[in-house]
Amino acid sequence: MVKIIYVEHTGARHEVNVPEGENLMEGAVQNNVPGIDGDCGGNAACATCHCYIPSEWQALTGERSELEDSMIELADTAQPNSRLACQIKASAALDGLEVHMPATQH
């Protein structure tokens, strides 16, 4: 299990154990973390699991794919550290990762 801390826009924190290999959208949805919807089921095709990754974790969470990049760029709340949670897989190296969420998904 990998400890992931989902942080809502309000600052509310949800500490969740996500099985290794599972993506962080599933990790949120399966544990009823509010603010992550995952409408497309993990295909980087809807951007309803939009999140922000703190800079110190970015090297470990990897790069956006082309489709992911396109979807993020269409969101009003996009930032340079935006990712789609469904494109990040839980691994031991990510233990303790803080995933920050925008005020609303679109």
Added chain:
Amino acid sequence: MATQLKDTRITQSLPQGSVSWPLPPRVRPEFANHDKATLESYLASAPLEEVDIADPLWWETDTNHVYFRRLREEAPIFFTHVNSNRHRGFWNVTRWNDVMAVDTNHQVFSSEAMLGGITLFDMDSDFIMPMFIAMDQPKHDVQRKAVNPIVSGQNLAGYEELIRSRTCEVLDSLPRGEAFDWVDKVSIELTSRMLATLFGWPQERRRMLTYWSDVSTSDPELPGSPGKEERQGILLGMLQEFTMLWNERVNAEPTGDLVSMLAHNPATRNMPPMEFMGNLVLLIVGGNDTTRNSITGGLYFLNKNPGEYAKLKANHDLVENMVSEIIRYQTPLAHMRRTALQDTVLGGQLIHKGDKVVMWYSSANRDDTVLDRPDEFIIDRARARQHMSFGFGIHRCVGNRLAELQLKILWEEILKRFDTIEVLEEPERVPSAFVRGYKSMMVRIPA
């Protein structure tokens, strides 16, 4: 050219590269009558290649599901040849995963208006209306971003109170103990008021927006619909009226409505007139037909499924989940279409450059290899948000959150007021393979 000549299908179905107007008569077997049972039994047993599922008959009678179930099982990627002198022939993509694959592959599957656009029937070649849904990257992205803020979460919060007060007003004005048309009195009323607000359009003339939306998606061949040229004239009239608004707003301070946003954004402020018209049509249809038909569909489904209606009455907290289930079950736009930019293989079928590829959202939403009991309307369905109705990829519905908000508020307010609303007879449906909707639905609220 040489490769095209080898392909008999393309040379047969694309003699001049496009269909000519008026369209040749439609091939369709003769039926003793058009009742649902007759048509469904035909679709259940006819050779797959004999059926033209673009025929409005299958949509007006709501019988198309029988054919799509067979396609999903027997031929999930299937080319329709019959009546190709009317529509050039098209690939049917019917399964969830294949639709997802097409919808997210923007490099191979184009939405470009000049290639025909995003509906099964090509745009009129003498009346191409560029609009951002019918554009590829990068132009699509900058135009979409120009209007995106109006339906962003923050902006929607500002609309909530307005939507609720209007919804209350409309519901409180409904007659009790007598039959009335839900489509006209509720579905159109609510969506046209919202559209007028979004466009900064005069409320007293809101039904013009409904009219233009209906005209732009109407089938010129159907009795009662404007013909092809008349339709173009009506849309040019719409352009004229909106150009006056544009001219007022382009030199004024931004007012936050769609016309003002388009007029002020560098990506859209120099659009040619046909492109302004195209984007108007997109935004009017997008905000009108879809929510309107989900408003009607939801009430219809609850009446057809009294157990679900009882569940809802017992637990009003189910509204939000139900809204997603209504949108899935209705699938107010049955398809989106793409054009292949290169030869490609999809689900084992070779798709040629230039082929029309129709993604049937209405079929993907009933794919039982992905969804549990998809033919059933289940308001507390697990993960109800996972449906195809908004599309996926860069063209995913921009107003999806607004649609959900409108439906949520409507059902919250209905439940506060009425113990039940009875659907009195089968609704009259729109004869269209694109807009899956209702012309009228007679209902009664007990006195």
